[in-house]
């Protein structure tokens with residue numbers, strides 16, 4: 001079987017990636033040390049064998065990288081030379097995962113294979129209704145299983161920066177999750193970052209109407225995006241697996257629970273970027289942590305550790321990175337067993353009286369930002385990042 005999968009993989013690969021073989025072969029050597037998640041991992045390997053279509057080189061590299069990370073940990077090979085294209089591509093893919101814990105890599109591998117299994121017509125027999133994967137997302141992985149819809153930001157090579165497509169896909173995934181039969185919804189990130197916030201290249205695609213039209217369209221998109229979080233009807237949980245920047249931090253005030261790895265940081269460098277707060281943070285952060293602490297973050301761009309963010313109420317609980325996924329998912333699986341209607345109605349009772357206010361705050365923040373995006377301060381900050389003159 002393993003050899004057959006390897007041959008299949010070889011057939012899929014064009015010449016420059018032909019030596020990327022699926023790691024099915026090695027898996028069989030590790031059977032003795034099988035744990036529950038190792039079992040899922042092995043099932044995922046079997047799923048790969050059943051795929052009928054080539055998932056493409058990018059996906060194959062992701063599978064390779066996640067396998068290496070899951071079994072060997074962070075990339076430990078010397079960087080291949082520039083002309084060694086195949087090994088360089090593999091090395092880059094693995095190295096991009098940084099210090100992602102083995103357990104997370106294993107889980108991400110399983111999720112990725114699951115989403116492929118649906119989109120690429122797996123020939124396996126999956127029991128109906130037990131484990132559904134949504135297809136048609138370019139920037140996300142979306143799975144629904146055991147009462148939990150999990151939305152994973154999936155641009156790890158770009159630190160899960162949110163490009164225009166991802167804004168639209170997150171809205172689409174949230175709308176679908178609000179109507180599916182899951183009880184709770186989780187947002188998390190693939191790779192070493194939770195998200196580096198707004199993709200700064202969003203500002204480079206200028207329409208015929210010029211920068212004013214771009215700013216106007218962006219404000220409309222942002223308002224709609226944040227509105228989806230304000231209106232989301234089920235318990236919404238952020239699983240913050242690594243550093244979070246900008247809008248990925250501000251919208252945390254609209255989540256019901258925020259769990260963070262102790263590797264996560266929380267950074268809203270709006271003044272540095274010539275911008276102003278969004279995601280309703282100008283209201284929620286003040287309520288959560290008080291005006292002085294909120295000002296340190298939102299005006300002075302103070303970066304918080306996970307421990308600090310927890311002490312200030314933005315984060316619900318912090319876990320050591322090594323056990324983060326295990327501890328968080330144990331909790332989430334227990335939550336998902338609670339009566340779904342009771343949870344939805346309790347959320348409504350807790351949140352509904354604030355909704356109108358939040359929509360008004362959102363509208364105001366977007367209108368202020370529309371102006372800020374046209375300022376020299378903002379344009380210079382974006383140009384500096386894009387010309388590699390500055391990072392956070």
Ligand SMILES: CCCCC/C=C/CC(=O)SCCNC(=O)CCNC(=O)[C@H](O)C(C)(C)COP(=O)(O)OP(=O)(O)OC[C@H]1O[C@@H](n2cnc3c(N)ncnc32)[C@H](O)[C@@H]1OP(=O)(O)O
Pocket residue numbers: 157158159161162167196197198199200201202218219221222245246247248269270273275278385390391392
């Ligand atoms: C519709 C519009 C709505 C707008 C809503 C407004 C929201 C406000 C915000 O979200 S403000 C926050 C914006 N984010 C940033 O300013 C982060 C910019 N990124 C960085 O400073 C750094 O990349 C880093 C600190 C996040 C990580 O640094 P590190 O050295 O670890 O990694 P790299 O810089 O090499 O990053 C790897 C590749 O990812 C690209 N990238 C990372 N973040 C972004 C981003 N926000 N936008 C676009 N691209 C990003 C980076 O350029 C590298 O790409 P490359 O490999 O092709 O070079």
